[in-house]
Amino acid sequence: MKTLRFLALTLTLLTVNVAFAANEIHWTVTGPNSVTFNWRGTAAEKTIGYGLTSGAYTTVTATTPNPVPVSSKGPFWEAKLTGLTANTRYYYKIGTMPERSFRTPPTPGSSNFNIYAQGNIGSSSTYFNTGAVQDLIANDLPSFVVGLGDLTLGTLDGRAAVDQHFNDIMVWSKEAAYMPVWGDMDTVSSTNDNFKNYKGRFAVPNPQTSPGSPLAGGEDWYWFDYGNVRFITLPEPWTGAWADWKTKADALMAKAQANPNIKFIVTFVHRAAYSSAHYTGLSSLKDILDLLGDTYSKYKLNVNAHSNNYERTLPLHGITHVTAGTGGADLDQDGTCLWLTCTKPEWSAFRAIHHGALKLHFTSSSIEGSFICGPAMDDAINDVSCTEGSVVDKFVIGGPVISAVSAFSITQDGAKISWILDQPATGQVEYGTTTSYGQMSTKETSFNYTTHIQQLSGLAPATLYHFRVRSANQAGLESVSGDFTFATTAAMDITAPSVPAYLTATAISSTQINLSWGASTDNVGVTGYKVFRNGTQIATVTGTSYSDTGLAASTIYSYTVLSYDAAGNNSSNSVSVSAKTAPLPAALLPDVIVTSVSYANGIFTNTVKNQGTAATPAGTLIGVGYSVDGVWKTWGSVNGPLAAGASVTIGTGGAPYTIPTGTHTIDAYVDDINRFAELSETNNRLSIGLSVGGTASIASKPVFGFAGHFWGPYANTSGATVLDLVKQVGGGIYRADLGTNTYGLADQLVAAAPSRNIQLMAILFNGGEYDYNSSFNEAKAFAQKYAGKIQYYQVSNERDIHSGAVAGDGVNPGDYNTAGYIVSREMIRGLIDGVKSGDPNAKTIVNFTWLHYGFIQRLVDDGVKFDIIGVDWYWEDITKVKGNFDLSAYLKIKFNKPIFVTEWNRWEGSTGGNETAQANYITQHVASMCNNPNISVATVYELLDEPGAGGFEANMGLMYNTTSPKPAYNAFKTAIAGCQK
Numbered sequence: 001m002k003t004l005r006f007l008a009l010t011l012t013l014l015t016v017n018v019a020f021a022a023n024e025i026h027w028t029v030t031g032p033n034s035v036t037f038n039w040r041g042t043a044a045e046k047t048i049g050y051g052l053t054s055g056a057y058t059t060v061t062a063t064t065p066n067p068v069p070v071s072s073k074g075p076f077w078e079a080k081l082t083g084l085t086a087n088t089r090y091y092y093k094i095g096t097m098p099e100r101s102f103r104t105p106p107t108p109g110s111s112n113f114n115i116y117a118q119g120n121i122g123s124s125s126t127y128f129n130t131g132a133v134q135d136l137i138a139n140d141l142p143s144f145v146v147g148l149g150d151l152t153l154g155t156l157d158g159r160a161a162v163d164q165h166f167n168d169i170m171v172w173s174k175e176a177a178y179m180p181v182w183g184d185m186d187t188v189s190s191t192n193d194n195f196k197n198y199k200g201r202f203a204v205p206n207p208q209t210s211p212g213s214p215l216a217g218g219e220d221w222y223w224f225d226y227g228n229v230r231f232i233t234l235p236e237p238w239t240g241a242w243a244d245w246k247t248k249a250d251a252l253m254a255k256a257q258a259n260p261n262i263k264f265i266v267t268f269v270h271r272a273a274y275s276s277a278h279y280t281g282l283s284s285l286k287d288i289l290d291l292l293g294d295t296y297s298k299y300k301l302n303v304n305a306h307s308n309n310y311e312r313t314l315p316l317h318g319i320t321h322v323t324a325g326t327g328g329a330d331l332d333q334d335g336t337c338l339w340l341t342c343t344k345p346e347w348s349a350f351r352a353i354h355h356g357a358l359k360l361h362f363t364s365s366s367i368e369g370s371f372i373c374g375p376a377m378d379d380a381i382n383d384v385s386c387t388e389g390s391v392v393d394k395f396v397i398g399g400p401v402i403s404a405v406s407a408f409s410i411t412q413d414g415a416k417i418s419w420i421l422d423q424p425a426t427g428q429v430e431y432g433t434t435t436s437y438g439q440m441s442t443k444e445t446s447f448n449y450t451t452h453i454q455q456l457s458g459l460a461p462a463t464l465y466h467f468r469v470r471s472a473n474q475a476g477l478e479s480v481s482g483d484f485t486f487a488t489t490a491a492m493d494i495t496a497p498s499v500p501a502y503l504t505a506t507a508i509s510s511t512q513i514n515l516s517w518g519a520s521t522d523n524v525g526v527t528g529y530k531v532f533r534n535g536t537q538i539a540t541v542t543g544t545s546y547s548d549t550g551l552a553a554s555t556i557y558s559y560t561v562l563s564y565d566a567a568g569n570n571s572s573n574s575v576s577v578s579a580k581t582a583p584l585p586a587a588l589l590p591d592v593i594v595t596s597v598s599y600a601n602g603i604f605t606n607t608v609k610n611q612g613t614a615a616t617p618a619g620t621l622i623g624v625g626y627s628v629d630g631v632w633k634t635w636g637s638v639n640g641p642l643a644a645g646a647s648v649t650i651g652t653g654g655a656p657y658t659i660p661t662g663t664h665t666i667d668a669y670v671d672d673i674n675r676f677a678e679l680s681e682t683n684n685r686l687s688i689g690l691s692v693g694g695t696a697s698i699a700s701k702p703v704f705g706f707a708g709h710f711w712g713p714y715a716n717t718s719g720a721t722v723l724d725l726v727k728q729v730g731g732g733i734y735r736a737d738l739g740t741n742t743y744g745l746a747d748q749l750v751a752a753a754p755s756r757n758i759q760l761m762a763i764l765f766n767g768g769e770y771d772y773n774s775s776f777n778e779a780k781a782f783a784q785k786y787a788g789k790i791q792y793y794q795v796s797n798e799r800d801i802h803s804g805a806v807a808g809d810g811v812n813p814g815d816y817n818t819a820g821y822i823v824s825r826e827m828i829r830g831l832i833d834g835v836k837s838g839d840p841n842a843k844t845i846v847n848f849t850w851l852h853y854g855f856i857q858r859l860v861d862d863g864v865k866f867d868i869i870g871v872d873w874y875w876e877d878i879t880k881v882k883g884n885f886d887l888s889a890y891l892k893i894k895f896n897k898p899i900f901v902t903e904w905n906r907w908e909g910s911t912g913g914n915e916t917a918q919a920n921y922i923t924q925h926v927a928s929m930c931n932n933p934n935i936s937v938a939t940v941y942e943l944l945d946e947p948g949a950g951g952f953e954a955n956m957g958l959m960y961n962t963t964s965p966k967p968a969y970n971a972f973k974t975a976i977a978g979c980q981k
Contacts, residue, residue, distance in 0.1 A: 022095040024166035026173035034082045036203035045095030069200040071162035100174045106227040109261035117358045119148025119305020121327030123164035126157045130328025132375040138171040148305035149183020149270030154193035183270035212238030230256040234269035253296045265299040277307035278332035293317035308332040311351040324358040350393045352384045366398030399479030400425040407486035412461040418453045420744045427452035431467035461491040493567035497522035500561045505579035510553035516545040520563035553584045588614035591679040597668040602656020606668045609647040616640035627667045705733035706943040710742045719748025730976035735761035735939045750789045761792040772830035779834025787839035795831035799824040800848040800855035810852035843867040870902035888934040903941035909956035919967040926975035
């Protein structure tokens with residue numbers, strides 16, 4: 001170890017045996033409402049006046065401290081000021097000294113304060129740099145300064161150095177508190193120095209007594225709360241001292257862990273647990289602090305000295321250790337290497353051999369540390385080069401903020417756990433049947449994600465599990481959530497029912513075949529039966545018979561039936577049976593259709609034409625029902641016969657029906673209960689748009705908006721910002737992939753939408769395949785959480801092309817792979833039923849792309865109930881497909897449901913610099929859809945470019961980012977404004 005000493009001019013030294021004004025003034029925090037001052041002065045200077053107002057004092061007479069310091073004749077004084085108000089500035093005066101001030105500790109739980117720490121300080125009479133480091137601290141006056149032991153080095157440098165030290169620190173100690181830790185040099189009694197010089201100069205809060213202390217009277221270590229931190233000091237390693245401290249500190253940390261006002265636990269000790277310097281870390285201390293770090297997540301920082309250098313570790317057992325033995329005394333260096341062993345230890349993050357002081361700033365969620373550069377030694381071998389007052393090393397202690405912890409998709413042996421972080425971090429789940437947990441999920445080691453989902457498997461059925469999540473950021477700072485619970489479901493029934501037997505099929509007419517079969521058995525109970533025609537499921541029933549109607553005449557149909565139970569177990573299909581429908585009767589049939597409909601003065605009127613080849617039956621009613629916006633309202637009728645080719649006007653009788661002001665859709669449908677046979681039932685309905693107060697033939701304008709995602713650029717954009725961009729173009733709806741793993745984004749959108757008058761459309765499960773039960777549970781949980789706040793739910797996305805290869809244009813129900821279709825159908829059914837269970841008023845949407853409406857027809861044929869048809873369209877005018885086919889009109893007439901264009905845009909967006917082409921496409925299609933009475937909503941895909949998506953998917957946005965619109969964005973805004981005129 002090298003030793004350098006600086007000679008100081010004798011003219012600058014303070015002598016200790018001549019008359020002097022009050023000096024060596026310093027004070028300590030002794031409680032939330034008290035402080036204690038210590039100083040040296042004559043008998044005439046043993047009073048202190050203090051008060052809230054400058055010059056207006058309450059006077060306290062000091063007493064001689066116990067023990068009495070022996071570094072000089074004194075006299076020495078100590079005065080405790082009590083009954084103070086927290087976080088308040090007080091003015092004080094001792095003897096003839098100028099008035100100074102101090103501030104009491106902040107209120108519990110508060111933050112935003114600074115402290116400094118330094119050890120191995122000495123005095124300016126021996127070490128020139130000591131004074132420079134104290135000036136450094138004084139220039140950034142903290143709340144208090146921690147002396148990390150070896151305060152004066154009087155043992156080496158004599159008693160005069162002790163007094164000089166307490167005068168050196170007065171550049172800051174008259175305003176900032178001085179909180180001491182005892183070092184090995186402070187506790188040694190010799191002719192040069194004595195432990196009395198320190199215990200006699202400090203009164204500490206919550207003083208404690210350690211076994212083996214060389215000086216009785218307590219104050220061997222202490223603890224105190226300051227704002228949102230619990231500070232705990234350690235004694236020197238006297239026999240039994242650290243074991244005793246561990247027991248008492250464990251209790252103190254446990255209380256701090258449970259105290260919501262305490263965010264951090266910090267320890268101060270002279271000796272090091274981890275050190276690569278002259279004095280290496282002590283394994284006994286390391287073992288104690290490691291265990292406490294593993295036990296208490298609030299314990300984040302330990303600061304020590306002993307070695308005359310600066311060193312910071314990586315977080316070890318949750319604790320960052322910092323050596324700050326750089327207060328001014330000569331620095332330690334062994335050999336020519338920065339580290340003692342030359343090789344940097346894997347736990348060491350930074351080390352410097354340079355004078356300076358450690359600054360700690362405490363916020364509500366972090367500890368910000370900075371090693372402030374002080375003066376250099378006269379030879380700077382292996383020293384860092386820095387400017388005095390600059391930051392040599394900087395670190396932040398504070399793990400990620402964990403929120404939205406949730407357990408979902410719970411089964412008999414598994415569950416998914418999700419949570420959201422405020423910064424990218426790793427993720428892991430601890431779980432078990434008690435709060436001791438005992439099991440860990442596989443750790444996610446990537447730092448790329450703020451939303452985490454982990455699957456737990458191998459769980460016991462019908463069992464309550466406790467869990468908590470852990471996440472660590474790239475600095476190695478870990479956060480741990482509170483305790484949560486979930487219960488697994490009961491053990492699953494995996495036994496399928498028996499196969500239905502004795503299936504028979506009997507043709508009843510040209511359009512109906514009746515089926516019957518024998519009942520199945522099951523270990524728990526049969527729930528129902530699924531009926532298949534030509535390999536496609538057509539019905540689910542609870543009994544043992546079914547009538548299949550609406551069939552074609554003179555056609556052979558094959559049938560099978562399977563049974564299922566409440567657990568979703570299916571039997572095998574029954575033996576297949578076939579039957580042939582009867583031929584059409586030879587007689588000619590009528591065919592009535594609605595050719596016009598109108599509304600005026602509370603009365604609905606329509607024209608019905610018989611376009612068949614025979615008259616309607618005499619005396620049989622021809623009825624017409626009316627609905628407004630899909631809700632049945634009234635009806636009218638006339639008696640037959642109506643001759644073939646003839647028309648008749650039918651109005652409504654009874655009291656007038658008033659339609660509220662606004663835009664509505666009126667449907668008229670004739671012979672809806674099939675009072676007589678017809679040639680065709682396909683054209684019995686006619687819809688019109690109606691604007692009350694305007695012309696009945698004018699439909700409402702579509703609502704335009706955007707589609708988006710929850711990943712890519714959307715993950716870092718607030719919901720309010722997204723909806724502002726929708727609103728700025730005149731949009732009224734926003735569509736996004738959402739689900740139980742995106743509650744954070746959904747919360748933002750739901751909160752921001754009402755004030756911006758924007759409706760929300762959630763896409764549940766865009767990608768992946770799920771069975772009925774999983775789909776139901778996920779959809780119900782999400783819709784129930786946001787009931788009344790999200791208006792539309794698109795159940796999955798483009799399942800027409802995710803069900804297998806599509807034959808031709810997909811216009812026929814038979815163009816789809818049966819096995820893939822059934823998977824899609826059950827997923828869609830589960831999602832629809834789940835949404836309606838969670839929010840009965842929400843509207844459900846099933847979408848398709850290109851001309852794949854055969855997929856929609858197949859769902860309708862299978863009894864799937866939904867509210868709205870969605871179309872994803874990236875081609876020519878939707879009213880002029882392949883020349884002159886109006887897809888929107890066809891869908892409206894065919895299915896009589898509102899039509900949403902759920903996605904549309906130029907096929908490749910602006911890829912290849914085609915911003916102008918994209919803008920022209922947007923303008924043309926808004927104009928086309930604007931006056932199309934069949935389209936209710938049109939959402940452009942998409943709002944923002946996604947550079948990470950790859951291919952043309954990266955350039956589909958109408959904006960490059962949230963602040964840079966493309967020409968298409970402004971074209972969209974202009975086109976919407978023109979449409980709404």
